[in-house]
Amino acid sequence: MTRVTKKNKLSFYIQGFTRGLLPVKSLEKKVSKLYSVLSKEEVNNVERRVDYYNKICSQTEVAHQGTYIKDLLKPKTPKAYYFDTYEYARYFPENHLIDFAFGDVNTILNLPMITKSRPINGNNENNILLNLDKARHFVSVNDSLNYSQKKDKMIGRAAVFQEHRIKFYENYYNSTLCDLGQVNKNGGNPDWIKPKISIADHLKNKFILSLEGNDVATNLKWIMSSNSIAVSPPLKMETWYMEGTLKPDEHFIGINEDYKNLEEKLQYYIDHESEAKDIINNAKEYRAQFNNKNVENLISILVLQKYFNYIR
Numbered sequence: 001m002t003r004v005t006k007k008n009k010l011s012f013y014i015q016g017f018t019r020g021l022l023p024v025k026s027l028e029k030k031v032s033k034l035y036s037v038l039s040k041e042e043v044n045n046v047e048r049r050v051d052y053y054n055k056i057c058s059q060t061e062v063a064h065q066g067t068y069i070k071d072l073l074k075p076k077t078p079k080a081y082y083f084d085t086y087e088y089a090r091y092f093p094e095n096h097l098i099d100f101a102f103g104d105v106n107t108i109l110n111l112p113m114i115t116k117s118r119p120i121n122g123n124n125e126n127n128i129l130l131n132l133d134k135a136r137h138f139v140s141v142n143d144s145l146n147y148s149q150k151k152d153k154m155i156g157r158a159a160v161f162q163e164h165r166i167k168f169y170e171n172y173y174n175s176t177l178c179d180l181g182q183v184n185k186n187g188g189n190p191d192w193i194k195p196k197i198s199i200a201d202h203l204k205n206k207f208i209l210s211l212e213g214n215d216v217a218t219n220l221k222w223i224m225s226s227n228s229i230a231v232s233p234p235l236k237m238e239t240w241y242m243e244g245t246l247k248p249d250e251h252f253i254g255i256n257e258d259y260k261n262l263e264e265k266l267q268y269y270i271d272h273e274s275e276a277k278d279i280i281n282n283a284k285e286y287r288a289q290f291n292n293k294n295v296e297n298l299i300s301i302l303v304l305q306k307y308f309n310y311i312r
Contacts, residue, residue: 034298055125066099104214117215131240156209160188224283
């Protein structure tokens with residue numbers, strides 16, 4: 001039976017508020033303890049990823065627009081971003097100022113800020129990535145179906161507002177290789193509307209559409225933990241998942257920017273099952289690097305430490 005692992009929202013909020021009531025270890029003790037349980041290879045990976053997420057490498061003076069760390073415990077909407085930031089910011093002095101841009105960020109910021117997302121291309125160093133809204137984004141599945149047991153189709157269920165998603169649906173809604181549905185009732189095209197379906201029902205298909213929305217495609221991470229394959233045009237946005245390091249036809253099925261080779265690519269991987277399974281294995285291996293809680297905690301703290309060291 002396919003199992004989906006995601007954090008309960010209520011327990012997430014309770015945990016978030018509770019952290020503000022608990023004593024906090026010193027930064028040095030916390031970092032030292034996390035380092036002590038990691039291998040040399042894991043430490044090298046930590047350092048590489050810290051520099052990927054936080055590219056600031058010199059002292060930078062900014063006119064702060066942010067808030068004090070202690071005030072992260074007075075969350076506004078979206079609350080999850082405040083709790084996810086405070087989980088690691090609490091190891092630093094509570095009167096440190098922190099600048100952030102919460103929500104879906106798809107532009108390069110004009111000063112260094114903590115954020116969930118950034119464009120892959122361009123001078124994006126001002127967008128300092130932290131694993132924000134992770135309860136929603138970092139979902140994992142234990143897929144009970146093998147690739148060969150699945151339907152020879154690409155399934156897609158999405159809110160269809162953006163021009164690029166409308167264009168995709170216009171091209172492929174009636175394709176015999178696709179099962180597409182629009183889940184929003186306003187906007188888009190009323191002829192495309194279908195009910196939402198579960199992740200388990202998505203995973204009955206060999207291919208799953210992963211189209212970026214306001215920033216990244218939320219479903220990419222759980223698809224890459226399954227025995228189905230994500231299908232996407234060139235990626236433009238990235239988050240903690242380091243989407244900028246993913247390679248088409250190695251970690252997902254890459255289609256052209258204009259989508260015109262979709263059916264050709266789907267048919268190719270239907271006909272070449274061993275190559276499809278290679279993509280699945282590569283995707284799972286990539287996804288697994290985010291499963292070590294000690295690694296993820298240490299990287300998160302060090303990203304913030306680097307921020308506080310360089311930003312004045």
